Amino acid sequence: MLGNFIQEFFLDLKSVEYLRLSSPAFKNQGTLPKKYTCFGEGSSPPLKLESFSPSVKAFALTFGDGIKHYWVVYYIDGSLKEIPENAKESGFLRFGINDFGVKGYTPPCPTKKVLFKFTLYALSELPPLVDIPTGKELIKAIKSLTLRESHLICYVKP
DSSP: OHHHHHHHHHHHHHTOOEEEEEOSSSOTTEEOOGGGSTTTTOOOOOEEEEEEOTTOOEEEEEEEOSSOEEEEEEEEETTOOEEOTTOOOBTTEEEOBOTTSOBSOOOOOOSSOEEEEEEEEEESSOOOOSSOOBHHHHHHHHTTTEEEEEEEEEEEOO
C-alpha cells in the first residue's frame, strides 16, 4: 500500500510544470539597474528562462508598469534558456509593438519610484497572429494557450 502511494507521488511529481523567470542583473523585487532605464544605456536586461514541461512549445513576454507595455515579445522559441542583454530579434525571438509604438524595448523613465513587472507566459502552441501584435492583442491571443506564468518584479527609480 505504501509502495503504491510513493510510486503515484513520484509519477505526479513528474507531471508538475515548472516555470521561472529571473535575471542575472537584478533580484526579484529589487531595483532595475539604471543601465536598463532611460537614465542609463536603455538596453533591455538579460533574462533567464527555466522551464520543465514537454508541453511548452513557445514563450511570450511582456514588461510594463500595469498601465503601459514597455516591451512585448510575442515569440520566444521553447528551447531558449535566456534572452541576452540588449536583445535583438532573431529566428528565436520576435518583438511586438509596445504602447509607445516601438517594435522592441522602451526603457522606463519614471519621475518617482515605480513598480514594473516582467511576465513570462509558457504557451502550449504558437498564437494565431496575423500581424505584429501590441501588448493587448498578444494577451488576448494567448489567453487560452497559456499553460503557466512567471513574474519578475522590479522597481525603477530616477
